[in-house]
Amino acid sequence: MKYKDYYEILGVARDASQEDIKKAYRKLARKYHPDVSKEKDAEERFKEINEAHQTLSDPEKRAAYDQLGRHRPGEEFRPPPGWEREFRFQEGNLDDFIDLSELFERFGGGARRGGRAGRGTFAMPGQDYEVTAHLTLEEVDRGAEVSLELSAPEMTPDGEIHRVPKTIRVRVPKGATDGQRLRVPGKGGPGVNGGPPGDLYLNIVLRPHPLYKASGHDLYLELPVTPWEAVLGADIEVPTLGGRVKMTVRPGSRAGQKLRLAGKGLPTQRGGHGDFYCVLQVVTPTALSEREKQLYDELARISSFNPRAHLG
């Protein structure tokens, strides 16, 4: 079993009072709670913080934890001989546990998240599964069937939670968007003692695309044009997800201007489509031929255009 330093996770001394532990937990929970935090590893950190708090805030569990001795975080260790007998540890073999948090779940039987799990012989709903699907724009455009690996928490009839590797196949419908959460009712863990199964939640994360950026169902393409195309106007072919489309750049277009192709964005679940936007970028040539330079010089000489007139 790998050691986790719960005191270090909460940032408290080993002799910290219950009050200090509670304070430290609250501060960290506010910072790393996945519903509140935008820190990258918030979910992982919060899990650790919760786990550390659940063990250290319970005097009995804390005493048992302290008896495990001090190890380096991540170091392999074994509980000292007789440890499970000294504490109120349920029957079972310590070698079955790969994770410190699972070990401490065997203590007591305190309420778990959402009150969905616990011990007893009454019917209990199964665990919810949560899994992330990383999809390309093309996949959300067409809809896709994905195979996902998850480490599913599963409860045995006597209330223990074990993690089981699982592969699931999900049909992601057309029109899923980045950050969307899809629910498949009844496809989580099996219920216990006749309880209903849990649900499966699928988080959709869009992979970055080399050409397009997505905002909801709208797509954006940065479209480079030459200064003369911007000034004189031009018909330009642009690549959309559905193929190349001709688009008219009007004379006198500016950099940053948005040109809209209605209904050429991503499909929505209701059968519509978002829009496709080209954002004009006026690109100036860096390597000029002698002739080109002459023409620019001539333009500079004869043009009366002054973009800074308003600056005085």
Next chain:
Amino acid sequence: MSEPLQPLGEDAMVALEELLAASGLARAELLELVEFGALEPLVSGDHWLFLSSCILQARRAARLRDDFGLNPAGMALALAYLERIDELERRLQELECQILR
């Protein structure tokens, strides 16, 4: 090989009981969240129906309750702020799409 799983569409509706079961909220808490306007039934009366996206909100509320000890008023307030942040992030994403590299 079995058929792939099909997630519910965004138009799917859930009954009150299902919302309670899926979120882990108590009935009284959920009713209070509805009173605060944090969750809105699409159909009220004898048989309440909610848009399935309410499940995500209700689960969020239950997590905040469990991890911060919030009461329904606190949950409703937190949900309102989180929704505003979601909206601002959507707007930010839209604007970021328009910024030239």
